[in-house]
Amino acid sequence: MADGTPSRALITEAAAELLSTLQNRHGALMFHQSGGCCDGSSPMCYPDGEFIVGDRDILLAILDVGDGVPVWISGSQFEAWKHTQLVIDVVPGRGGGFSLETPEGMRFLSRGRAYTEDENRSLAEAPPVTGSAFERGERPRDNGTHVVAEASDACPIPAARTAQVQA
Template identity: 80%
Template sequence: MDVAPARALITRAAADLLEKLQGRHGALMFHQSGGCCDGSSPMCYPLGDFIVGDRDVLLAVLDVGDDGVPVWISGPQFEAWKHTQLVIDVVPGRGGGFSIEAPEGMRFLSRGRAFTDAENGALADDPPVTGAEYEKGVRPPSTGTHVVAEAVDACPLPATPSR
């Protein structure tokens, strides 16, 4: 495998909601929660409302809207998740955090898929951008589209054993 896979993807339904929210709030960003607010949900904020730390890691800039939507995660949490592709989805209900989709009666939800050995090998040659590097103008390479039709397209369900 020559090209590293995207570290983060978004479902079409979540991208549609994100575009609606961009129309209302302007540029947006995600920060993958580390467990305090609403468990491990991705929190969506107006761009700049969440201060990105020097050690935070940029998983991807989702190709949603005119300028894209950066997806950040804390450095220590990235170390635990670095072998996992984050897939941002949306489900009905209200989350318990500060994410801006709450009034819509929907909430963003993180799903994950473990990278294959080949994908991990490609990612080893493609280190992520930290908050400190981003502040200096470093940007991740584009990996093509980040939008998948359904979460199952990125995170296939295991086969159910027949009885």
């Protein structure tokens, strides 16, 4: 049962479909939100366990796709992003060199939405799970499905900007 705390990570239906295809081909998977350098700031998809999770890495969510797909981010990057919900989407293009979607002609893409003040308060009461805590068996709270139809469902364009774009 969901507890009302917003999820720290979501995935669009299109990205979830690609993720399911990759799971069927490669088995259990994981994401690690890249912090930049060679692969930009992309969510990198790996076979589960291929990317070594550090003790201070943060588990944003376990996406409800297949048997579950954990989404990790480095602790220092989480400190900069903790007020932002990560939304994993997919677009045509070439993925990061080490990410599993690269041969598919698609790439996973990070989108984000700033939490409201109420959501930030709720999240402050639900500390994230670290890599060391995960090793001890801790798991994130159940906060409902992580799949959204479109990125705009999680990251709506503000009405004022929509009016400007249409003018």
